[in-house]
Amino acid sequence: MGFLSTVILDFFVALGIVLGGSIFGAMGAFLTHRPPMTEMVDMADKLKIWALVAALGGTMDALKVLETGVLGGQFGAPIKQLCYIVAAFLGCNVGYFLIKWMVGEIK
Known part of the structure; x- marks a missing residue:
């Protein structure tokens, strides 16, 4: 699978x-019998970190690539891993803000 995909x-x-x-x-x-809209926003906030970890397939591999790349003087692989982390982070936050928008907290 390619980088962009x-x-x-x-x-x-x-x-x-x-x-x-x-x-x-x-x-x-x-x-x-709990307020669904409030729970939805709270759950979205709590799920962000787990979504980040799941999207990356486990953070230990990403951290290992960062460590070996930086210590080995190769910066191509760590930059790719940082791009993957940023993409997953953006996905988490877009999802969180979409939930807040759906609930009506963002207008």
């Missing part, structure tokens, strides 16, 4: 985890 995939995996988890969590909140 991996960046796009990481973005959308993180976005999907935040959106899907929050929406299904709101259904669970509704079934347990």
Whole structure:
């Protein structure tokens, strides 16, 4: 898989985890008589870090590539890993702000 396709995939995996988890969590909140909109925003906030980790496929591999690349003097692989991390981070935050917009906290 190429660099750009991996960046796009990481973005959308993180976005999907935040959106899907929050929406299904709101259904669970509704079934347990808790406020679904409030729970949806809280869940989106809590899911951001897990979406980032899941999109990257585990952070230890990414951190190992960063370490070996920087210490070995090769900067191509660490820059790619940083791009993957940034793409997943952006996906998490876009999902979070979409949930806040859907709930009505952002106009």
